[in-house]
Amino acid sequence: MSGYSFDTETARDRLSSELDRARRTLHVVLEDNAAKVGFGIIVLFGFLGLFGPYIAPHHPIEDTLQQGGSIMRLQEPSAKAPLGTTSFGKDVLSQFLAGARPTLIIGLFGGIGTGVLGFLVGLTSGYFGGRIDEFLMRLTDLTFALPFLPMALVILSFITPNIWVITAVLVVFLWKMPARVIRSEVMTVTERTFVKSARARGAGHMRTMFLHVAPNVLGIGFLYTAYAVGWSIVAGASLAFLGFGDPTTTSWGRMLQQVFRSGAIRVAWWWVLPPAIGIGAITTAVFLVGRAFEEIVNPDLQTEQE
Amino acid sequence: MSFRRFLIKRTLIAALLTLIAVSVIFGTLRLLPSDPFSGLVASGALTPEQVEQVRAMYGLDEPIHVQYLKYIQNLFTFQFGISLTQQRPVGEIIVPALVNTLVLLLPALVVTAIVSSLAGMYAGWNRGSWFEQSSIVVTTVFRAVPIFVTGIFFLIIFSYGLGWLPAFGMRSPMANPDGYVETFLSVDFLKHYILPFSATVLFYSGDFLMLARNSVVERKGSEFLMLHRAKGLSDMEQLGRAGRNSLLPLVTYFALRTGMLFQGVITLEVVFAWPGIGRALVQAILNQDYPTVQAAVFIMALAVIVMNLTADVAYAKLDPTVEAGDV
Numbered sequence: 162m163s164g165y166s167f168d169t170e171t172a173r174d175r176l177s178s179e180l181d182r183a184r185r186t187l188h189v190v191l192e193d194n195a196a197k198v199g200f201g202i203i204v205l206f207g208f209l210g211l212f213g214p215y216i217a218p219h220h221p222i223e224d225t226l227q228q229g230g231s232i233m234r235l236q237e238p239s240a241k242a243p244l245g246t247t248s249f250g251k252d253v254l255s256q257f258l259a260g261a262r263p264t265l266i267i268g269l270f271g272g273i274g275t276g277v278l279g280f281l282v283g284l285t286s287g288y289f290g291g292r293i294d295e296f297l298m299r300l301t302d303l304t305f306a307l308p309f310l311p312m313a314l315v316i317l318s319f320i321t322p323n324i325w326v327i328t329a330v331l332v333v334f335l336w337k338m339p340a341r342v343i344r345s346e347v348m349t350v351t352e353r354t355f356v357k358s359a360r361a362r363g364a365g366h367m368r369t370m371f372l373h374v375a376p377n378v379l380g381i382g383f384l385y386t387a388y389a390v391g392w393s394i395v396a397g398a399s400l401a402f403l404g405f406g407d408p409t410t411t412s413w414g415r416m417l418q419q420v421f422r423s424g425a426i427r428v429a430w431w432w433v434l435p436p437a438i439g440i441g442a443i444t445t446a447v448f449l450v451g452r453a454f455e456e457i458v459n460p461d462l463q464t465e466q467e
Numbered sequence: 468m469s470f471r472r473f474l475i476k477r478t479l480i481a482a483l484l485t486l487i488a489v490s491v492i493f494g495t496l497r498l499l500p501s502d503p504f505s506g507l508v509a510s511g512a513l514t515p516e517q518v519e520q521v522r523a524m525y526g527l528d529e530p531i532h533v534q535y536l537k538y539i540q541n542l543f544t545f546q547f548g549i550s551l552t553q554q555r556p557v558g559e560i561i562v563p564a565l566v567n568t569l570v571l572l573l574p575a576l577v578v579t580a581i582v583s584s585l586a587g588m589y590a591g592w593n594r595g596s597w598f599e600q601s602s603i604v605v606t607t608v609f610r611a612v613p614i615f616v617t618g619i620f621f622l623i624i625f626s627y628g629l630g631w632l633p634a635f636g637m638r639s640p641m642a643n644p645d646g647y648v649e650t651f652l653s654v655d656f657l658k659h660y661i662l663p664f665s666a667t668v669l670f671y672s673g674d675f676l677m678l679a680r681n682s683v684v685e686r687k688g689s690e691f692l693m694l695h696r697a698k699g700l701s702d703m704e705q706l707g708r709a710g711r712n713s714l715l716p717l718v719t720y721f722a723l724r725t726g727m728l729f730q731g732v733i734t735l736e737v738v739f740a741w742p743g744i745g746r747a748l749v750q751a752i753l754n755q756d757y758p759t760v761q762a763a764v765f766i767m768a769l770a771v772i773v774m775n776l777t778a779d780v781a782y783a784k785l786d787p788t789v790e791a792g793d794v
Contacts, residue, residue, distance in 0.1 A: 195604050302480070305775065306488045308730040308767040311748055315495055315760065318752050395613045399734045402615055403749055417619065421738070426619070427627045437619055441612040448611035452603065452677075 175372060179379065186380075190453045199449035206443045209258065210265030217255035221411040238431050245431035247419065256411050257435040263324050263412035264394055264443070267331070271393030274332035276339055276386025283343025284378070288351055288370050298344070301337040309334040310399065317405040324407050327400060331393050338392075339385035346378045380458040384451060391447040398440050413439045473783060481776045486539075488768045493538055496757055497531065538761070547762035552754045557762045560747060565766065568736070568743035571660070572728050575667035580721050583672040587679030588710040592702075594684060602676060610673025614666060615734035621662045622738065633659050635740045663739045667732065671724065678720055682713030715785055719778045726774025729767045 190196050238245045245253050286297040313330050320326055350356060351374060359373045400406055401414025402421070413436035420432045529537075541548065547557035583606065590599040609617060626634035636659060686692065686709040695705050733745030740746070744763055751759035 195607075299480075299484075302484055302775075303487055303491075306484045306768050306772050307491060308727075308764060308771060310730045310733055311764045311767055312492075312495065314749065314752050315492075315764070318755075319498065391611060398613055399615060402734055403737060404753075417616070421619070426623065430623055430628075433619060433623055437616050441608075441616050441620075444613065445608050445611040448607050449604070452607055 171368075171372065175376070179376065183383075186454070186457060189457055190450065193453035193456075195449045196453035199446035199453075202442050202446035203450065206261060206265065206439075206446070209261035211262075213258040213261045217252075217258040219252040219255040221251060221256040221259040245429065247423075247425070247429075247432055253416075253432050253435060256416055257413070257439065260411045260413045260416055260436060261439065263407065263410050264397065264414070264440070266324055267328055267397035268390045268394035268443070268447075271328045271331040271335070271397065272386055272390030274328065275335040275389035275393065276382060278332060278336040279339030279385065279389075280343055280378075280382045282336060282340040284347055284370060284375060286340065287344040287347025288366075288374060290348070290351075294344075297340070301340055304334060304337045307334075310396070313396070313400060314403065314405055317400065322400075322405055322407050324410065327397060327407065328393070331396050335389055335392055335396075339382065339389065342381060342385060343378055346381050347374055350374050350377045380454075384454055384458050387447060387451040387454065391444050391451065394440070394444050394447070413437075470783065474780060477776055477779055481772050485769060485772050488772070489539065489542055489765055490535075492761060492764050492768070493535060496761060497534075542761075542765055547765075548758040550751075550756055550759050552751075552756045553759075557758045560759055561744065561762050561766065564742060564744040564747040564763075567741065568729060568732070568745065571663055571741060571743065572667060572732060573725075575664050576671060576721070576725060576728065579668040579671045580675050580717070580724075582668075583675035584679040584717050585710075587676035588683045588706060588713065590676065591680035591683030591687070592706045592709070594687070599680070603680070606669075606673035606676045609669040610671075613734065614670045614732060615738045617666045617670060618663065618735050618738035621666055625662060632662055634662075636742065659739075663735055663741055666735060674720065674724070675717065678716055679710075679713060682716055683709050686712050715782070718785065719782050722774050722778035722781060726771040726778075729770055 191200060243254050247253060247256070282297055282301075286294045313334065316330055317327070356369060356373050359369050364373070397406070398412070398414035398417075401412050402418045404418055404422075406412060406415050406418070416436040417433070417440075420426050420429060420436075426433055545558070547561065549555065550557050550560055553560060586602055590596075590602050593599055622634050625632050683706070691712075692705055692709055695708050700708070729744055732743075733749060735741070736743045736746040737749060744766065748760065748763040748767075750756075751763065
């Protein structure tokens with residue numbers, strides 16, 4: 162029965178039609194050349210994140226490479242270590258391969274968490290308006306006022322950082338961005354006739370919110386989720402670079418921190434380039450896909466052409 | 468609601484936000500499990516009695532609400548207390564650092580706002596041209612890559628690879644300038660300035676370019692431009708009209724960016740060892756120097772709140788279509 166409440170059957174029904182729409186949108190996005198390149202990088206990065214640790218020839222932290230009885234410190238790329246070694250005698254290639262996973266986890270979960278939380282807050286705030294809106298918006302104002310990176314540094318200096326704590330901290334500070342944008346979009350949608358007629362026909366708040374209003378702002382929601390993935394990767398790498406990352410895992414940000422702190426950055430280009438290019442490539446890829454998507458989602462940009 | 472009432476309401480909200488923000492900062496810092504002096508007992512450098520004396524000297528032995536009241540009172544009179552690790556007033560540490568950061572960032576932000584906005588308007592006007600496509604891709608790359616990664620690339624290319632520019636700090640170790648004029652107006656300083664300056668300019672170029680480009684694209688179909696075309700204005704003159712019409716979001720965005728600036732470049736200051744407020748903050752956190760941390764975070768929060776207020780007010784003042792009551 163699909164009545165005027167919000168039941169699982171209608172939800173599943175709408176969800177599959179939304180998935181259809183998403184697939185079509187993806188096709189349009191991928192007609193853009195920059196987005197195509199970006200998408201390729203994201204797929205490659207996903208692969209590294211999932212399988213990187215298994216294809217790494219050595220353990221990134223425990224294995225110390227030796228040659229002729231002595232530790233291979235700061236060796237240039239060679240047959241034994243294709244990307245050289247660190248000043249602690251670790252294999253850079255293995256660290257690079259294993260380091261993709263924490264970056265992927267922080268980016269993916271930080272981004273999705275931010276997107277979902279921001280979407281829900283924005284939807285509630287914009288739909289109900291009044292007191293609820295006032296309260297939620299002052300809350301976002303407050304999170305805007307608290308400087309993100311400094312606060313994150315302070316918090317992580319007394320909580321032992323692990324990857325999930327870092328992800329949670331990112332979500333707590335980043336949700337405000339999508340929330341504000343979604344709220345203003347929702348406010349224009351709620352004014353439109355089809356929402357009012359749905360309410361007039363007796364649809365409950367939940368049903369109106371999620372079936373009539375939400376699909377119209379879903380595009381913007383996805384756009385900001387994509388950007389949030391990018392922001393999370395940047396923030397996670399920045400924290401790791403400043404020495405506030407998870408000390409037990411190898412991530413690209415932490416590799417950069419080690420090469421920088423040890424002073425080896427002056428000579429060991431083979432140790433700097435892999436993580437630096439890795440971080441740069443994945444964040445760029447996310448933003449390139451986001452841009453192409455934005456051209457579709459933002460109707461104001463469709464004045465001519467198409 | 469009149470503009471005056473709008474202004475008063477906004478200012479009050481900003482003041483309240485500042486109060487809540489500093490309270491959160493205070494609360495967060497007091498959650499820290501230990502203070503820097505307990506370590507001295509463990510290492511045997513001081514007896515527990517001596518530590519009590521030191522704690523009393525810094526007011527750390529008083530009840531938490533007394534500490535809180537004193538803290539609020541001191542902040543609003545810009546008395547940040549004495550640094551726990553450097554034994555000198557926090558103001559002496561923070562103010563020069565703040566100046567160094569501003570000297571680096573404000574010129575960079577102004578340059579990028581002007582140049583990228585103009586480029587963005589031109590790109591939006593010539594939609595679909597190679598200039599539009601390539602400028603978007605290039606600035607997106609610099610916008611997306613974290614600023615410290617760009618900085619690291621610059622370092623290994625221009626400092627360590629080619630040896631053209633110094634990598635560290637704001638002046639060479641031998642230079643010992645006196646006063647601001649001598650510090651900031653020298654070739655030595657300029658050499659240290661180029662890399663972090665360029666990284667900042669490139670990093671912020673993307674947002675201004677896209678914003679300017681999007682708003683020109685939005686204006687392009689509008690009727691007032693058709694009138695200008697019918698009047699016989701040249702392409703560039705039309706773009707001038709459209710560009711002037713797109714300035715509003717850029718002005719607001721500039722204000723918001725200025726507010727977020729200090730926090731945005733913490734990693735950049737660390738990479739180039741620029742003695743600014745971000746680097747001071749990171750060092751203070753590592754040394755558990757609360758008063759300095761408090762002061763630095765407070766300044767960063769205050770900058771955001773004040774610039775947000777400025778952006779709101781500028782928006783209401785500049786855009787005639789905004790009904791102040793809605794804001």
